[in-house]
Amino acid sequence: NAGVTQTPKFRILKIGQSMTLQCTQDMNHNYMYWYRQDPGMGLKLIYYSVGAGITDKGEVPNGYNVSRSTTEDFPLRLELAAPSQTSVYFCASSYVAGGRNEQFFGPGTRLTVL
Amino acid sequence: TQLLKQSPQFLSIQEGENLTVYCNSSSVFSSLQWYRQEPGEGPVLLVTVVTGGEVKKLKRLTFQFGDARKDSSLHITAAQPGDTGLYLCAGANAGGTSYGKLTFGQGTILTVHP
Numbered sequence: 269n270a271g272v273t274q275t276p277k278f279r280i281l282k283i284g285q286s287m288t289l290q291c292t293q294d295m296n297h298n299y300m301y302w303y304r305q306d307p308g309m310g311l312k313l314i315y316y317s318v319g320a321g322i323t324d325k326g327e328v329p330n331g332y333n334v335s336r337s338t339t340e341d342f343p344l345r346l347e348l349a350a351p352s353q354t355s356v357y358f359c360a361s362s363y364v365a366g367g368r369n370e371q372f373f374g375p376g377t378r379l380t381v382l
Numbered sequence: 383t384q385l386l387k388q389s390p391q392f393l394s395i396q397e398g399e400n401l402t403v404y405c406n407s408s409s410v411f412s413s414l415q416w417y418r419q420e421p422g423e424g425p426v427l428l429v430t431v432v433t434g435g436e437v438k439k440l441k442r443l444t445f446q447f448g449d450a451r452k453d454s455s456l457h458i459t460a461a462q463p464g465d466t467g468l469y470l471c472a473g474a475n476a477g478g479t480s481y482g483k484l485t486f487g488q489g490t491i492l493t494v495h496p
Binding site for chain 1: 411412413415417422423424425426427430432470472474475476481482483484486487488489491
């Protein structure tokens with residue numbers, strides 16, 4: 269099992285450009301998440317999905333879009349990149365049942381917007 | 383809005399010392415997870431505690447869930463340089479609008495000097 273994979277690992281964008289961060293999990297988890305982590309800070313939830321076809325906003329959704337057409341894939345789209353979106357982005361997945369939510373994280377995508 | 387206050391934010395100690403990290407909230411959680419993150423990588427799940435008063439040990443790491451399931455602690459005995467990293471606590475809920483999402487603490491950056 270590869271777990272959660274993310275591509276690319278690094279990316280530099282110019283202001284106003286767009287890109288898609290890819291995330292795939294092979295654990296058949298129902299929930300998937302996108303977080304951003306700024307230097308020295310904790311994790312902020314951008315969007316999450318409870319299953320294929322169902323997504324919902326997290327804490328900081330502005331400037332981002334997601335889709336979930338399959339159980340395995342959960343891409344994050346950045347439209348019109350801004351310097352404030354410079355961050356490290358983590359995708360995670362979890363099998364949520366009852367009171368447990370043990371999330372497995374990908375290695376992250378380090379994004380710089382200049 | 384649920385909050386998890388994690389303390390201390392920074393901890394710099396010598397190899398062989400003991401330390402404790404605290405995670406406190408006014409909210410009740412159905413379970414609480416502890417993650418460790420090394421520079422340039424995603425968080426990795428260390429442990430989940432579910433029952434009030436539960437204590438779990440992972441080699442030199444001891445995790446405790448408060449009786450009321452509102453707080454948790456991580457104690458490391460005889461810290462080693464390999465313990466260096468960012469430690470995150472995260473609370474999960476069995477229902478309500480927070481179902482399927484984790485509430486993360488801000489993290490504790492631990493540095494263990496040889």
